[in-house]
Amino acid sequence: MAEYREIIFNSDKIQTDDYFVNIGPQHPSTHGALRIVAKLEGEIVQSIDPVIGYIHSGIEKMCESLSYPQLIHLTDRMDYLSAHMNNEAVCLCIENALQVEVPERVKYIRTIMDELTRIASHQLWWCATGMDMGAMTTFFYGLRDREPILDIFEETCGARMTFNYNVPGGLMFDIHPNFQKRVKDFIRYFRKKLPEYDTLLSGNVIFKERTKGLGVLSKEEAIAWGVTGPSGRASGYSCDVRKLHPYSAYPYVKFEEKLATDGDTFWRYQLRIEEMWESMKIIEQLIDNIPEGDFAVKMKGVIKLPEGEFYQRVESARGEFGVFIVSDGKKNPYRLKFRSPGFSNLFVLNELVKGVKIADLVAIMATLDLVIPDIDR
Amino acid sequence: MAFSIYDFTDLAQSIHNGLSSSLTPVWTTVIEWAIIGILYILFVALFGLFLVYAERKVCAAIQQRIGPNRVGPYGFIQTIADFIKLLMKEIINPKGVDHFLYNLAPYIVIATVFIIISMFPFAPGLQSFDFDIGVFFVTAVSSVGVIGILLAGWSSNNKYSLIGGIRSGAQIISYELSVGLSLITMIILSGTMQISGIVNGQADGWFLFKGHIPAFIAFVIFIIAGTAETNRGPFDLPEGESELTGGFHTEYSGIKFAFFFLAEYMNLFIVAAMVTIVFLGGWQPLHFGTGNGFNAAMDLLPPIIWFFLKVCTIILLIMWFKWTFPRLRVDQILTLEWKYLLPINLFNIILMSVVVLMGWHW
Amino acid sequence: MTNEELKLTIAKLCSSAEFKDGAQFLEVIVPAADLHHLCRELRHNGETAFDYLFCLTGVDYPTYFEVVYHLDSTRHRHVVVLKARTASREYPVLDTIGDIWPTAYSHEREVYDLLGVRFNNHPDMRRLFLEDGWGFPLRKDYVDPVRIVER
Incomplete structure (x- = not known):
């Protein structure tokens, strides 16, 4: 295991031909207010130091003074691209703590929404990755296909990004009558469009040249650094929470956990594309079989968790998202911690970028799929 | 005063005669220079704006968008509005810049553009300079442009600028080789470096067709290297x-x-x-052989239209690259040049020499 | 390993560990002095092989700070929760476990930033989100009259 990081500001270690570049906090390819202090020698990156906290909003502190149904609204402000998974994680944690069994209908709808969110998130990630590589056209292709998903969300939840669709015990509303038809339409549409992604970017020889063998993360390193999600699975690390600790309707569906062995930038890219195919498979298995029933169970007016500690893991679009609630029996949590996947994924960056060019730094950062509010919280 | 869209020689001559009949030769020259200068400034400004508009429309079409469509019909005034906006904007001199070089750099870049454009024949008689080493002069002057970019990168007191400037230097100087060598290939075929001579030599068929395989290889290499020299995607590293x-x-x-x-x-x-000019015959219409009906039909379109038609086709091709490919990395861009394009080019020169010596070209 | 077997193993490695059953995961309260040693054993012992630290966080209690380590094993798929308590609230210090799970370095920085628990032997104990001189906001006695509005 490589040493964690050298103290780059130690003036004894600075040589005359090294210099520092601040990539960010306002930079086109940091996708938010992230700052990377890069130590460069010419074009070659020696080491980096991520500086975060520009949009730290103290969500965990805020949660301590909010009641459980209220704090769900904060969770989708963190990782706004997997908002539904974050909501669901908190709801599942509360439901498990209270031992509430939600109706089957809720499980199905939650899973479908999860997977739609995952597709939408991966689409936006694909747009951004292409743009970081200098292929602007991907941005518009990706957003074009993301639009129908957001329309579906808008029709059912009333919001396009921050849904607040989950409440403890179920869902806030039932699905829109058009929901099933539109989701099926979308799957039919996207099955035709997804191969275009390969023709435009993944099949491109320049793209392959730039990404293959770049930023290799071994399986052991991935586990030790807590890299999860598609980034971890590209290294062969089987970490799909949907398989390992199934929740909602995931036990009912058949899907593959895509794994690769190379752990390089290309496979981190490729696995996300393949995940979109898998997500479509999951949705197809569920969409026609949504059982009839209630969309929520009746919960008490004031939700109080029993004393104790509760942890819930879900698979968000970026990896393993965890909620850790310490309850003292009151209506608000004593301490609440969000284990965000982006946080762990960000800090492995220094291991991956030693000796690569600046352009590669951007490419590696893109395939780690960082969402800054998820990291800063 | 005879005016013909097909040949501007008479027009130019009659303007010259008209001026010299009423003015001393010195003033004639000065006024002619002024007219030419104003024409070039107008051309650069207007064609530049048109290219910006075209690029936005082309990329919109590739990206399944509409592009500018609000200002003027089909958004045609959009680029002019943008240009006015740029003119009105505050000129910021950042702290710590090398003021002299910082202010000089853009002028070097834009000045080389004017010098090079003055070499181009847009139509018969519509060319201001015609040196007998014209092609050589164009490549020499276009290398000066990189000095402006290097100076801009150096003097800006910004590390990003510096990296960009250095990348640009490495890239443009490398790709000058390919541009130069593929031009040499074609000079071997044409037998002259004078631009009007090259264009006139293609009256019975463009060099792209006359030179067979080596000309085609040189054509492809020239387009790649030329794209790299303009700092456009996928070579937009600077x-x-x-x-x-x-x-x-x-x-x-x-x-x-x-x-x-x-x-x-x-x-x-x-x-x-x-x-x-070098591959597609400049303003020459599409001709095969001499004196046949096909050539006569092609001659109906004025040469200046032919010229811009061909130029716009190539521009469209280069724009298409930019909006399709991801960007290369700096070491890949140099590998492409030094390990692939340069050896192919050297081989191609030999091939072309053989073709020309054996008389296999038409 | 089942929770019972884990209990036995951990009790063997660290005699003063306290166990708490009946919760979601097996919870072990480890004395601060034994923490690093126990973690290294749990990580490298082939039977436990806790190679994945999936959550590290701190909790503020009235008389002490508790740092909670959620450990998972990718080989055996068992989970254990270690809890280490600082001796006091005035000078909260624990040993770093970043040399065992490097991801802990950044999480420990977060705990330091928000709770003020320092970690011995951490190579880079800087603030993470907030600037130097800011208080430790996740402490229960943190007051900020400007930014926190009591309702």
Whole structure:
């Protein structure tokens, strides 16, 4: 295991031909207010130091003074691209703590929404990755296909990004009558469009040249650094929470956990594309079989968790998202911690970028799929 | 005063005669220079704006968008509005810049554009300079442009600019080789370096067709190297907006940025025009052999239209590259040049020499 | 391993560990002095092989701070929760476990930033989100009259 990081500001270690570049906090390819202090020698990156906290909003502190149904609204402000998974994680944690069994209908709808969110998130990630590589056209292709998903969300939840669709015990509303038809339409549409992604970017020889063998993360390193999600699975690390600790309707569906062995930038890219195919498979298995029933169970007016500690893991679009609630029996949590996947994924960056060019730094950062509010919280 | 859209020689001659009949030779020359200068400034400004508009429309079409469509019919006034905006913007001199070089750099870049454009024959008789080493002169002057970019990167007191400038230097100087060598290949075929001579030599067929395989190889290499020389995608490393935020022109604003912007688009025109002149016959219509009916039909379209038609086709091709490919990395870009294009080019020169010596070309 | 077997193993490695059953995961309260040693054993012992630290966080209690380590094993798929308590609230210090799970370095920085628990032997104990001189906001006695509005 490589040493964690050298103290780059130690003036004894600075040589005359090294210099520092601040990539960010306002930079086109940091996708938010992230700052990377890069130590460069010419074009070659020696080491980096991520500086975060520009949009730290103290969500965990805020949660301590909010009641459980209220704090769900904060969770989708963190990782706004997997908002539904974050909501669901908190709801599942509360439901498990209270031992509430939600109706089957809720499980199905939650899973479908999860997977739609995952597709939408991966689409936006694909747009951004292409743009970081200098292929602007991907941005518009990706957003074009993301639009129908957001329309579906808008029709059912009333919001396009921050849904607040989950409440403890179920869902806030039932699905829109058009929901099933539109989701099926979308799957039919996207099955035709997804191969275009390969023709435009993944099949491109320049793209392959730039990404293959770049930023290799071994399986052991991935586990030790807590890299999860598609980034971890590209290294062969089987970490799909949907398989390992199934929740909602995931036990009912058949899907593959895509794994690769190379752990390089290309496979981190490729696995996300393949995940979109898998997500479509999951949705197809569920969409026609949504059982009839209630969309929520009746919960008490004031939700109080029993004393104790509760942890819930879900698979968000970026990896393993965890909620850790310490309850003292009151209506608000004593301490609440969000284990965000982006946080762990960000800090492995220094291991991956030693000796690569600046352009590669951007490419590696893109395939780690960082969402800054998820990291800063 | 005979005016014909097919041949501007008479027009130019009659203007010259008209001026010299009423003025001393010195004043005649001065006024002719002024007319030519104003014409070129107008051309660069208007064609530059047109190219910006065209690029936005082309990329919109590739990206399944509509593009500018609000200002004027089909958004045609949009680029003019943008240009006025750039003119009105505050010119910021960042702290710590080398003021002399910082202010000089955009002018070097834009000046080379004017010098090169003055070499191009747009139609018969519509060419201001015609040196007998014309092609050589064009490549020599276009290398001066990189000095402007290097100076911009160096003097901006910004590390991104510096990296962009250095990348640009490495890239443009390397690709000058390929541009030069593929031009040499064609000079072997044409037997002259004079631009009017090259164009006239293609009256019975464009060099792309006359030179068979070596000409085609040189054509492909020239387009690749030319794209790299204009700093356009997939070779836009000096700007590399996702890495370097703006590269060498990060710190420029207002009219100075507009100069870089305009120079970039005019360099696009220059590359396309060079391709047109050397490979596609300049203003010559599509001819095969001499004196047949096909040639007569092709002659109906005026040469100036032919010229711009060909230029715009090449520009469209280069734009298509930019909006399709991801950007290369700096070491890959140099590998491509030194390990692939340069050896192919050297081999191609030998091939072309053999073809010309054996008389296999038409 | 089942929770019972884990209990036995951990009790063997660290005699003063306290166990708490009946919760979601097996919870072990480890004395601060034994923490690093126990973690290294749990990580490298082939039978436990806790190679994945999936959550590290701190909780503020009235008399002490508790740092909670959620450990998972990718080989055996068992989970254990270690809890280490600082001796006091005035000078909260624990040993770093970043040399065992490097991801802990950044999480420990977060705990330091928000709770003020320092970690011995951490190579880079800087603030993470907030600037130097800011208080430790996740402490229960943190007051900020400007930014926190009591309702």
